[in-house]
Amino acid sequence: KNEVEQSPQNLTAQEGEFITINCSYSVGISALHWLQQHPGGGIVSLFMLSSGKKKHGRLIATINIQEKHSSLHITASHPRDSAVYICAASGGGADGLTFGKGTHLIIQP
Amino acid sequence: NAGVTQTPKFQVLKTGQSMTLQCAQDMNHNSMYWYRQDPGMGLRLIYYSASEGTTDKGEVPNGYNVSRLNKREFSLRLESAAPSQTSVYFCASSENRKASIYNEQFFGPGTRLTVL
Numbered sequence: 001k002n003e004v005e006q007s008p009q010n011l012t013a014q015e016g017e018f019i020t021i022n023c024s025y026s027v028g029i030s031a032l033h034w035l036q037q038h039p040g041g042g043i044v045s046l047f048m049l050s051s052g053k054k055k056h057g058r059l060i061a062t063i064n065i066q067e068k069h070s071s072l073h074i075t076a077s078h079p080r081d082s083a084v085y086i087c088a089a090s091g092g093g094a095d096g097l098t099f100g101k102g103t104h105l106i107i108q109p
Numbered sequence: 110n111a112g113v114t115q116t117p118k119f120q121v122l123k124t125g126q127s128m129t130l131q132c133a134q135d136m137n138h139n140s141m142y143w144y145r146q147d148p149g150m151g152l153r154l155i156y157y158s159a160s161e162g163t164t165d166k167g168e169v170p171n172g173y174n175v176s177r178l179n180k181r182e183f184s185l186r187l188e189s190a191a192p193s194q195t196s197v198y199f200c201a202s203s204e205n206r207k208a209s210i211y212n213e214q215f216f217g218p219g220t221r222l223t224v225l
Contacts, residue, residue, distance in 0.1 A: 031212070033213075033214070035216075042199075042216055042217070042218045042219060043152075043199060043201075043216040043219075044216070045213050045214060045215070045216075048212075048213050086151070088152075093205070094139070094140040094157065094212070095157070095159075096142050096144075096157045096167055097152075097154070097214060098154075099151045099152040099153070100151060101149065101150070101151040102151060
């Protein structure tokens with residue numbers, strides 16, 4: 001069973017700061033997912049990657065397969081980025097995701 | 110397209126009552142999932158259906174049953190609700206094509222269930 005660990009659990013930063021959230025997993029995966037959940041809201045998929053780096057707007061996700069580690073970066077953070085960010089591992093096929101416990105991010109104006 | 114829809118949005122039950130959570134997707138996805146989200150525990154897989162006609166247990170299946178009614182619909186049933194089943198329940202779907210290892214999951218809005 002894959003164990004997915006995220007850090008930090010909570011992060012408060014000032015608007016404009018560069019944000020990094022880390023994720024590590026214990027066994028090989030087919031893909032690593034980054035998800036976003038706003039308070040009281042649904043869950044949205046941000047990235048799905050199995051190697052290298054992906055970028056979407058101010059968000060960047062990287063993965064190092066050898067080290068079993070992924071990072072989510074937010075550049076020029078904004079209060080609307082305040083949310084819970086969740087990483088999840090998929091082992092391939094249709095077996096569902098194994099989730100980290102999430103990082104609660106607050107960006108203060 | 111509505112994506113993944115769930116009903117109801119909120120529900121309060123008494124211990125021992127039964128209920129069914131409904132989930133439907135209009136993206137012609139093959140696979141569907143039920144997760145529960147609890148404070149401090151994160152999201153955990155209850156049951157999944159890899160394709161129409163199949164269902165399998167996930168990490169926390171006890172106390173639940175599921176039905177994949179057709180390709181669109183996947184329901185979760187609590188036969189005798191317990192306070193430990195108080196949680197937020199999310200349904201998700203993915204295309205899960207064999208030719209692709211990329212299986213982005215699309216989530217419904219969630220059902221907040223309280224069992225007294």
